[in-house]
Amino acid sequence: MTIPFQSLSISGLLTLDMHALNNEGSEGNHLQTRMVHILDAEGQPTVVNAISGDMFKHIQAEHLHGIAVERGLPLCEGCKRLSANRINDDDAFLQEIGEKADSRETLKKVLHHCAVDDLEGVLITAKKNSMARKSTVEFGWLIGLPDVTRTESYFHVKFDTGRGEGSGAEDGSNRGQNIFYRPASSGKYALVLNAELGRVGFNDMAREHQIGEDERKERVKALLESILLSFVKPLGAHRSTQLPHMVNFEGVVSISTSTIPAPTVSPLNQSYQKEIEEIAHNLNRLNSRGIQTFAFHSQSEFTKIMVDLIEQVR
Known part of the structure; x- marks a missing residue:
């Protein structure tokens, strides 16, 4: 049996209280938090607190590393040490590919050599190479709702x-x-993310999967579990004394069984759940039941949806 769905998206509102996941620097003895300019629901510009998508990508990647180590998934030397340089810190691998290696063959070797570089993406620049592997998971900024988010x-x-x-x-x-x-900071944060499950183990240059179906399933399960755990335990800065209070998580999980992408709509739009359901309904006219949506109103409901989907991969 092949992977049962090709892409997964999450659009949701995450309620966090008294967190410090998004600090960007300091002035004197004042630590500064991250603020961004957005358009509110009425289209008016406003400034709100936000958490960078880079932060949640780091959270998800750290959970993925733990899963990969626990299950014996292949890891390069850099990823074993959680090095930011990833496979660029694997001297044996770099020696094997040599200088100015063929990008298609290099990507094939990367996909076999390291599950984290496959799933999270990597840019190989060592030894005069220039080969990019695009991440299979994408995080947007977590943007505070203007009326209910304070710092x-x-x-x-x-x-x-x-x-x-x-x-x-x-x-x-x-x-x-x-x-x-x-x-x-405390408030409700709008988030969007997308996981391209069909690209797990896929060589974008050769246009074919380079690893076997069983190994692809293991990596897909690891990716989905790391996304789930990111909303069970968000890692990050200042958690020793400012562990975030996770109050609630609500939203929509959408999946697609075809090349049509699973839809997302930002929760900055107050009608985002209805919009996603309508988009799914319209797209299913092109591909009958190719897209499914699952609404959730709590962390426990979200956990059940994700575990159900992970079990389908098995």
Whole structure:
């Protein structure tokens, strides 16, 4: 049996309270959070708190790494160490492909050599090569709904019982009594993501799958589970003291069994669930029941939908 669906998309509203997943720098002793300009539901420009899609891609990739190690999926030396350079840190692999290697053959070897580079994408630039593998999973920004998302700054101090005076040490080191301000954000965040399951193990240059069906299924299951776990335990910065409160997750999962993509509509549109269902209905006129949608109103409902889909891959 082949993979039962070719693409999966999620459009949803994730309610997070008191999180710090999206800090972008500091000014003096004030840590700054990320703000973006968007158009609201009425088409008016506004500034809101947002979490970069890069952050959730890192969260998903770290969960995928754990799954891959646990199940013995092939990993390059870089991915084994969670190196940001991935296969570019695998000296033996680079020695094998040599300089200015044929991109089609290099991609074939990458797909066999590393499941994470297959699923997450990679750019090989070492040894004068230039070969790109596009990711099979795509994350948009998580954008706070303007009316219900807020960011505040809170006073913190590192108290040193041996030093009561000043801020920090005279030599500029991080000793002594430091005063700083850290932000925390709360609200509903609109998210969209897409997973191209049909491209798992697929050589975009040779236009054919390079790994066997059983191994493709294992990688598809690992990819779907890593997406699921990203909304069970979001990893990231400042979690030791600002573990996000995950209050709710609601939205729509859509899947497609053909080359027609599973649709997404941003939850910034208040009618996004109805829009997705109507889009699916219209597209199914072209390909009968090629697209299915599954609405969810809680994290538990989302978990059940994802586990049901993962079990179909088996």
